[in-house]
Amino acid sequence: MSKSTRVEFPRMIRGSVVVQRRRCGTPTCRCADGEQLHESTVLSYSQDGRNRTVMLAPEEIAKVRAAVQRYRAAQSRLEDQGNAGLAALLTRRAAARRAR
Numbered sequence: 001m002s003k004s005t006r007v008e009f010p011r012m013i014r015g016s017v018v019v020q021r022r023r024c025g026t027p028t029c030r031c032a033d034g035e036q037l038h039e040s041t042v043l044s045y046s047q048d049g050r051n052r053t054v055m056l057a058p059e060e061i062a063k064v065r066a067a068v069q070r071y072r073a074a075q076s077r078l079e080d081q082g083n084a085g086l087a088a089l090l091t092r093r094a095a096a097r098r099a100r
């Protein structure tokens with residue numbers, strides 16, 4: 001596959017990586033007594049007001065965690081910038097009021 005057609009792994013992903021533990025439903029399975037549940041690592045996210053999950057392949061987990069971390073860092077920086085802008089506007093407003 002050429003580089004231009006390959007889908008790059010996303011740099012940022014919204015959601016949380018969580019480990020789910022559950023029974024599979026097979027009565028004879030080791031999970032049936034509730035002691036040894038099946039574990040799967042999923043990305044949990046909300047869309048259209050619903051919580052959803054998508055199963056992650058073992059080789060995806062570290063990359064997804066990193067992308068979630070990048071998203072959160074970017075979101076936090078954006079929030080800081082927005083708050084700084086708000087504070088600056090309020091300061092200007094107060095200074096203008098004092099000058100009158």
Ligand SMILES: [Zn+2]
Pocket residue numbers: 023024025026029030031032038
């Ligand atoms: Zn099972």
